[in-house]
Amino acid sequence: MGxxxxxxRVMPGEVIEDDKIQKMIDDIKKAVKSPAKLGRIDxxxxxxxxxxxxxxxxxxxxxxxxxxxxETIKKVENVDSAEVTDVGRV
Numbered sequence: 373m374g375x376x377x378x379x380x381r382v383m384p385g386e387v388i389e390d391d392k393i394q395k396m397i398d399d400i401k402k403a404v405k406s407p408a409k410l411g412r413i414d415x416x417x418x419x420x421x422x423x424x425x426x427x428x429x430x431x432x433x434x435x436x437x438x439x440x441x442x443e444t445i446k447k448v449e450n451v452d453s454a455e456v457t458d459v460g461r462v
Contacts, residue, residue, distance in 0.1 A: 375430050375462040377411070378438040382425040382445055383418070385452030392450055393423055399448045400427060407435045427454075430462060 384396070397413050404410045411428030418424050429441050438456050445454040 374433050376433060376437065377428065377430045377460050377462050378441075378456050379458040380427045380429060380438070380442060380445060380454055381457045382427055382448075382454045383452055384422075384424070384450045387421045388423075388450060393425070396425065396448060396450050400425070400445055403444050403448055404429065404441060405444075407432050408441050426457075 382396070382400070384392075393415060397415075400413065401410060409430040411430060412426075413428070414426045416424050416426055427445065429438065431438060431441065438459065442454050442456060445451060
């Protein structure tokens, strides 16, 4: 059975401090559960002090895709939006 790997862009609603970005990362690590496998989480400078996160997630083909993971991430504190920006098969 194969797997799908996706890149999810996570954005806060406003410019937030580095400690709140780190808390978002920690909360995302806690929120993403099996069968999804969390890969890298990269902090990206977007514009004028605004930072976002690029979250890489792998899910099995039969787990319902990336949508459940995106919905879980959207519930994390300080997350304003989360959307899949890239998808591939492993």
